Amino acid sequence: MAKTLFDKVWDAHVVDTIDNGPQILYIDKHLIHEVTSPQAFSELENKGLPIYRPKRILATADHNVPTENQHLPIKDALSRKQVALLTENCTKNDITLYGLGHKYQGIVHVIAPELGVTQPGMTMVCGDSHTSTHGAFGTIAFGIGTSQVAQVFASQCILVSKPKTMRINVNGTLPKNVLPKDVILYIIAKLGTDAGTGYFVEYAGDVFENMSMEGRMTVCNMSIEMGARGGMIAPNEITFDYIKGREFAPQGEEYKQKLAYWKTLFSDEGAKFDQEHHFDARDIAPMITYGTNPSMGICVTDSIPVTSSESDKKALKYMGLKQMEVLENKTINYVFIGSCTNSRIEDFRIAADFIKGKQKAQNVTALIVPGSQQVAKQIKEEGLEEIFNEAGFEIRQAGCSACLGMNEDKIPKGEYCVSTSNRNFEGRQGQGARTLLASPLTAAATAIHGKIVSI
Numbered sequence: 001m002a003k004t005l006f007d008k009v010w011d012a013h014v015v016d017t018i019d020n021g022p023q024i025l026y027i028d029k030h031l032i033h034e035v036t037s038p039q040a041f042s043e044l045e046n047k048g049l050p051i052y053r054p055k056r057i058l059a060t061a062d063h064n065v066p067t068e069n070q071h072l073p074i075k076d077a078l079s080r081k082q083v084a085l086l087t088e089n090c091t092k093n094d095i096t097l098y099g100l101g102h103k104y105q106g107i108v109h110v111i112a113p114e115l116g117v118t119q120p121g122m123t124m125v126c127g128d129s130h131t132s133t134h135g136a137f138g139t140i141a142f143g144i145g146t147s148q149v150a151q152v153f154a155s156q157c158i159l160v161s162k163p164k165t166m167r168i169n170v171n172g173t174l175p176k177n178v179l180p181k182d183v184i185l186y187i188i189a190k191l192g193t194d195a196g197t198g199y200f201v202e203y204a205g206d207v208f209e210n211m212s213m214e215g216r217m218t219v220c221n222m223s224i225e226m227g228a229r230g231g232m233i234a235p236n237e238i239t240f241d242y243i244k245g246r247e248f249a250p251q252g253e254e255y256k257q258k259l260a261y262w263k264t265l266f267s268d269e270g271a272k273f274d275q276e277h278h279f280d281a282r283d284i285a286p287m288i289t290y291g292t293n294p295s296m297g298i299c300v301t302d303s304i305p306v307t308s309s310e311s312d313k314k315a316l317k318y319m320g321l322k323q324m325e326v327l328e329n330k331t332i333n334y335v336f337i338g339s340c341t342n343s344r345i346e347d348f349r350i351a352a353d354f355i356k357g358k359q360k361a362q363n364v365t366a367l368i369v370p371g372s373q374q375v376a377k378q379i380k381e382e383g384l385e386e387i388f389n390e391a392g393f394e395i396r397q398a399g400c401s402a403c404l405g406m407n408e409d410k411i412p413k414g415e416y417c418v419s420t421s422n423r424n425f426e427g428r429q430g431q432g433a434r435t436l437l438a439s440p441l442t443a444a445a446t447a448i449h450g451k452i453v454s455i
Contacts, residue, residue: 002268004165005234006200009140009265013123015157022161028122030057030152031108032095034064034086035406036127040149041089051093053156058117059090059097062107063406067369067396070100079407104247106372106398109133109340113217114374116246120235120262125152130340130422132223135232136216137239138265140200142230163229164274166199167267170207172281177455179350180215181342181420181439183207184222185287187279189297196228199275202267203233207281213242214346221341222422225294234266286455288327288418289437291315292425300442300454301328318426319434320414327436327452334417335366335447336429338396339403342420342440343371345378351444352384354455360392361450367409368393369401393447405430418446 003011015024037059044051051057064079074080083100090097098104104111109130112118120138125131127149134141144158151158168187201223208216216233223231240259243249250258285299292315298304304316306323316322337343337351348368360366368388370376376398379385388395402409403421405428411417413432420443421428424435438446445453 002270002272004167004267004271004273005138005202005232005265006140006165007271009121009123009138010162012121013140018159022159024157025123025160026157027125027152028056029112029117029124030149030156031112031124031126031128031131032057032059032086032149033108033126033128034061034082036146036149037089038082038085039146040127040153041085041093043147043150044153049154051095051153054094055096056156057095057153058112059086059095060105060108060111061086061099062105062398063400063404065100065399066408067399067401068408070397076408103373106370106374107340107343107400109217109221110343110371110375113137113213114246114344114372116243116249119243119249119258120239120265125158129224130221132228132230133217133221133340135220135223135230136213137243138232138235138262140230140232143224163200164198166196166201166228166275166277167273168201168203168277168279169205170203170279170281170284171205172207174207174281174284177286177441178284179286179439179441180211180218182287183284184219185289185294185297185437186284188222188226188294189287190279191226191277191295193225193293193295194227196223196226199228201228201231202273203231204267208233209236211238212346213238214344217344218341222294225422235262286439286442288442288452289424289435290319290321290327292318294422294424294437296424297437298327300438300452302326328454330416330452331363332416332418332436332446332451333363333365334411334415335364335443336369336402336411336417336419336421337440337443338367338369338371338401339419339421340371340400341403341422343369343375345375345382347420347440348375348379348384349382351440352387354441354444355391355393355448356387358391358448360447363450364447366393366447367396367402369396369409370398372398391448402429404428405433411435418443418452
């Protein structure tokens, strides 16, 4: 029987099925950070339960960490406590932790792929909704709640209902200056924020088959923004080349054995999906959002659509925008290039290539925040740091930064920020902040011109 990529990976990890209902799914890798793990550790301690397989867990500090002076004590008391608790819990339970100061510290969904921890055919979970990022490798990866974090701590398994399957096909050649971020924003704008509810998405077609791993991670990262449980892309030579030789990737004979298995991970011809969508790459243009959910997106040169929806009107009121308004040439004072969506070296190469030889507009505060210490090192070694500094951009240290208002990098109330992050709901980047999601190229151009421009 023909099977989908999702079914192949899922079925290989089912331990048991409960009364024809939920299934017990084995988890290959459990990623944790400082925000959603403390309560789970406490739950196990209160019940007298040990961590079942600590070597299957990888921890880092990312959400609450400052992106300046990371060698100094964290100023915010709650943030400082959460990071300290993570260190304490990992030390006590013999869990690998890449905390502040470690050469591998960074955003959890950036460090696992770049270190070769994320591999095709795995199941991965994390107490973070953007765990779907890892699906770029042909991995079933999804976010879980704190009680489920405790469940995986105790058993290395999770009780979960199997989602339905959806395939999204994008074929053809993308126009110049259209990046993976534009592709996923376009898809979400067309399908809506609840189109993926109850589904696991496979992205297929020419566009994804030829896309870089960084681009695939950007796409899968935002699967959750259309309500999907997760997203995945079948691994191919681009995937295998990316993994080979990384710190924790299989080596030698083990790599050959793993590679033979990885090459079987694709949807069989004739495999049935519960839902399927098709898009033409030529229809996609540089995108930007205008509202308070990622489906409220338009081409940079288009006008905000007319709608009778009360929720859309409420969103526009919060954003200080009007129906039929064109965002192109709108003055912007804040730009953020970073987050688990767009903080990999490819993102900064693209931004630096546009910025080189230019100067940031005087009205703009522009943040460059690498997703990991490794990316920060690459930025320096490749000469990108010099380009950003000469153009007047601020380069910060690794962390989630201005993606969310959980650390010091907040956008002031009422200000617009063209951001490469993944969410734009009210207050996401700080109380009263107004977020416009876009690609690293659109963000870089905005910083240079001091306004939204079409590339």
